[in-house]
Amino acid sequence: MAGTGKAHLSDDGDVLLRVEDLVVEFPVGRTGLVVNAVSGISLDVRTGETLGLVGESGCGKSTTGRAIMQLPRPTSGSVTFEGRQLTTMSTSDMREARTRMQMIFQDPISSLNPRRKVRDIVMEPLNIWKRGTAPERGDVVDRTLEEVGIDPMRAAESQPHQFSGGQCQRISIARSLVLDPSLIICDEPVSALDVSVQAQVLNLLEDLKARHGLTLMFIAHDLAVVKNISDRVAVMYLGKLCEVAPSDELYRIPAHPYTNVLLASIPVPDPSAQPAAVVEVIGEPPSPVLPPAGCRFHPRCSNAQDRCRQEEPQLRSIGPGHFVACHFPVHDGTEAVAVRAPVSSN
């Protein structure tokens, strides 16, 4: 997965967010070493689209989301949002640009100030940007709270700890909506929630997206969740992209060995399902401080060959909208391989 390359970027004008060659590195103390959190990925998100970004912990998916928000600014690469280059923007312009792009986080309870009333938390962005008069702000907040299913009366007199995790995530969503953004980056928004509540929040995001004409970037490790909400999915591994494809296509004919491993690892709620043990994945992801040469997935890939150890694969097209960064993909798009578990145990 090593994939770099931009073959998958769209060239039509309807791109809301475009990320090119994004690199994020963090120094390791004073050792001179760096953590290669994100190593040259390129992505675009079209207006009104939901792009899913999946991968294991440490693959750089959250860092990518934050680097897009310039929190912190990436080491190199460019981020273009609504036609404006964010990486070179002044801090004050950037603050203003962030009103159009909002983020919601994994842990809803710790992302809300525990000492403030919920209604004030949701009001805060409007106060900072001095939008409208006080009664107008109140109207916007109450309307938004109602939209996400929180009683504004209760919100006015309660603090975050008086709400459940799912409700706190709704409050976070309301806070991200009041400034009327065009893009919301959702960083694992449902992974701390129970399945039943998770379904409520996912449905809510879909409704709000339709009602407000939002564009979403949905970062998560749960492939079933990502599939449900996304139009297109990008799979990341160790700071690189492996595969980008329309959601249904990615799950129907995954081409990258890593995508296949991820799909086969999902526990199927059906005791009669065949165990997915036929797909081999070796160990755990290596350290991003010293990433493997060539394809970064090769040490764990059951299909790795010499070329994979030396040469980094580039993202290339194998079908309409379907791109893969692998020298030896499970299929090259010409043959329809409708299997979830491609590597047999022979």
Place this chain on the structure above:
Amino acid sequence: MSSPSQRLTQASGRPESGALLEVEDLHTAFRTPRGRVRAVDGVTFSLDRGRALGIVGESGSGKTVLARTIMGLLVGRNVERTGSVRFEGMELLDRPASDMRDLWGREMAMIFQDPMTSLNPLMRIGKQITEPLRAHLGLSRGDAMATAESLLRDVRIPEAARRLRQYPHELSGGMRQRVMIAIAMACGPTLLFADEPTTALDVTVQSQILDLIGEQRRERNMSVILVTHDLGVVAGHTDDIAVMYGGRLVEKASTVELFANMKMPYTEALLASIPKLEEPSHSRLRTIPGRPPDLVNPPAGCRFAPRCLYVRDRCRTEEPPLLPAEVPGHDFACWYPVGSPEYHERKAELAAGGVAVPVEVGAGGIDAGVSA
């Protein structure tokens, strides 16, 4: 693999005296300023040797409190425990904590959700594994270290000897959970509690860890209680499933029977709310409206009634008992279970009214698309 005799006792639903763990009418309540929180409210089940039981439910359903009560970890002046927990025939509930210490590690062990915080950050891995070996089994330092190394190899940790000298922060989350399993296995317990053991881990690591627990269970003929909110996790890794709601067991059956023939609308709703890979993207997810009940003042009647799609008047006034279904070993607590005439009638009404109702589940099976 369970022996035929074990399968037999399971099938009859009346385990012989050979059952490892028998829990009867167990109640655990916490005294709080708001009132008594009845976290576990009359739970009865038994577990045979070598079998794996999944306890499933949402947050606040009492599943973790149930596991901790059985293990004797919940003590204190604000905790009220009544009922009976018999482990190999011994009553555990009235034992003082000092007696429980002899059982912990040696007879029953627990692995927790968060491998980051369950290990002592200041102690080398080796020391943490050898501690129970020396305390419970009285091994010498050298023997304990040798055992620890082989335990690490059992849980597939590469370079075991080097790992023994490392600190937890030098290990990944998956490796730390393997260390936790090694510690739990150290004294060869007969019962392992795994409380959301993979919730903090990635999917690829999750399946490795669940397989590892299953493998250790078979090798050691150990019983496992897997506590989780994820029906997907228990489906492939347990023999039986108990579904909890509002502090009570609402359904229990063998895993195969439960998935093929679930009776409780709650179980059906839980399963229906999982996003399925077979469904096209943007499929509307079915949700469970509302929230779990307040355990200080649980609703009258069935505790799931306020959130149930198929609720009728009787559900709101009269609490359904846990009664056997047609298939032996399958118990459920519902007046109008999935498949009953009233269920179908209500479902037809809802469908006519345009309400999304679970379709696939309960009708004899769940989506078989993937496995096909």
